[in-house]
Amino acid sequence: MKVLIVLDHPRRDSLTGAVADKLAEGLKAGGHIPEIADLHREGFDPRMKVEDEPIWGDRTQTFSQELLDQQARVDRNDAIAFVFPVWWWGFPAMTRGWIERVWNQGWAHGWGRMKQSKGLILGVAADNAPSFAKRNYEPSMKTLMLTGIVHYCGIEEGRFELLYDSLTSPEHQKILLDRAFELGETFETSVTEKQAYNPLKS
Template sequence: MNVFIVYAHPSANSLNGALKDYAVQRLQAAGHSVQVSDLYAMEWKPALEAGEVAGHAVLAEQEKLLWADVVIFQFPLWWFSMPAIMKGWVERVFTHGFAYGIGEHSELRWGDRYGEGTLAGKRAMLMVTAGGWESHYGPRGINGAVADLLFPIHHGILYYPGMDVLPPFLLYRSDRMDDARFAAACAALGKRLDALATTVPIPFRRQNYGDYDIPAMTLKVDIAPGVVGFGAHLA
């Protein structure tokens, strides 16, 4: 497979840097082709300017996306989301006509999005480190359930242009890492990387396949009755 890693951490000597290097080695050893966009090393410009037209840098990233069978977004969880430089990568690379604004609207379908689109057929996975304990991100944890925190990325950034989104690889208490924990983390990550082609994606509902009223884009009354919030969009 072709695997594209979009990586955001300012320090090459960080835990994230070590995990990224391990992932590249593991994937290549298994025979996969790997490309990495190290956003800090590239000095990626995150700000989308008014009237910006996609230039060489943006087009090169879009080519990597089109080349990839699997896209891995690796980052530390900062202020409950991805680092600003990675969000800026999304804003500049996921351009109109490439990742959104595709397809005609009608009474039967509302463009090619949420399960359809330019990136349909590709797989995506987040590799996320967090400083807090796993319990802090549990269903009743003070930080909120991690599935809810990542929903805007999983559903709104990755699934929107058509990618199948795999469950994330999560590493908690990232500031408490010794050799034994790092070895265990690499072993767990290795298993996830080995199963990129076979892991069952998060079962998000597809937009144009009968679950939503068009053009209101709300779930039909007989679909998950009484269920609201992010969970209602899981089949």
């Protein structure tokens, strides 16, 4: 399976960057072909452009070349994985803007749906699991990201996972990196959560 890893971090040598690399390594070990989309290094502009703002219902609308190139890269892959640091209990603005611009009408929603079969959402968080649980952050994020974006846009099987305590110790960071490798290696069987969700009907 060809898997596009969408990496969002201002520093390539960040833990998040290393998580993306380990996920890619694991995917290769599992017989898959990873491709990393490094949004910061490629200078993607996450701000919505006038020409990319959907004109609702207009099937003749043409989008910017940058958007079309981004969609083509997704389209040459069978699955997608987001790797990002949790910022303010959500995606950083870069990933958020990438989805806002690229996952556009007619391709991801509206009269078109995405062709990818699996979507992994893998966030790196400084806080710990009990603290997230106490405030319901994890189910809230999962609903917004997995249900509201991945499943909403037609990707049938998904997984939402957070790598907690990211800043505690090098030993713990190794455990998180090992987990990223494992998720890549077992991608086929780990990214399988389904939701019967037709946003137009329910």
